[in-house]
Amino acid sequence: MELLICSQGWQPQTCGSAQEFLARGRPFVPSCLILAFSSTDSSCLEVQKRIARECAEISIIVIADYGDIPTTVQAMKAGAVDFLVKPLSEELLVAAICQSFVRSRASFDRGMEMRDLRNRHASLTPREQQVMVLVVSGLLNKQVGAELGISEITVKAHRGQVMQKMKAASFAHLMNMASKLRMTRSMTPGAISA
Structure with missing residues (x-):
């Protein structure tokens, strides 16, 4: 053989x-x-x-x-x-x-794709990770800001960084990445996990 x-x-x-x-x-x-x-x-x-x-x-x-x-x-x-x-x-x-x-x-x-995706996610700051979870859970920028106690403009800046660091071509692409990473928002306010 x-x-x-x-x-x-x-x-x-x-x-x-x-x-x-x-x-x-x-x-x-x-x-x-x-x-x-x-x-x-x-x-x-x-x-x-x-x-x-x-x-x-x-x-x-x-x-x-x-x-x-x-x-x-x-x-x-x-x-x-x-x-x-x-x-x-x-x-x-x-x-x-x-x-x-x-x-x-x-x-x-x-x-290889999952390792690359996890590495990109790990490059996000803790705040960017929080913003990503909330955005992909369907919250508007204004709602994300209220949830995290930051301004809508700051949310937009974090969201832009998330899109860039995750190399997301679109919001749908970011949603797909979050799904692959099995990112969820806990039912407890303020508790976010990935």
Whole structure:
């Protein structure tokens, strides 16, 4: 399998156990894991679930020496992108790896986007963060000012800084960012969280 993977121009890394895999550093690139299930090891699904929890950005392909429907369904529910039964063709394995890379790239890109968004939000001053939460909750500048005890002109200045620092092209874009950041305004007056 390692030779096949190398022949496709990919860089395989082999591990003797799940613990060894989890102890290694993760590459900061789209990747996939080929996880071997054995009929003699009843802990395979638990191992897969742990890896999926701890390494959500890595797509998992399960290769098993058996293929009953309940195990296949459980593996897929636990996050496997594919479940292949030995013996398998090289073409099938290569296709599964390619599909895994597509999913991993999408997950990787979403992760990068969220890190960038969190960094932009962290660049806001505490007051700008408060203004952002109140504005995206639907309050008018005048209402934001009353809530925070500042003038409407000051709210407009903070709002402009928020738009600039968040790199928001429009208010709708800012709303979308706030949604991704799961920003909420608590029911308690003055209590704002992000």
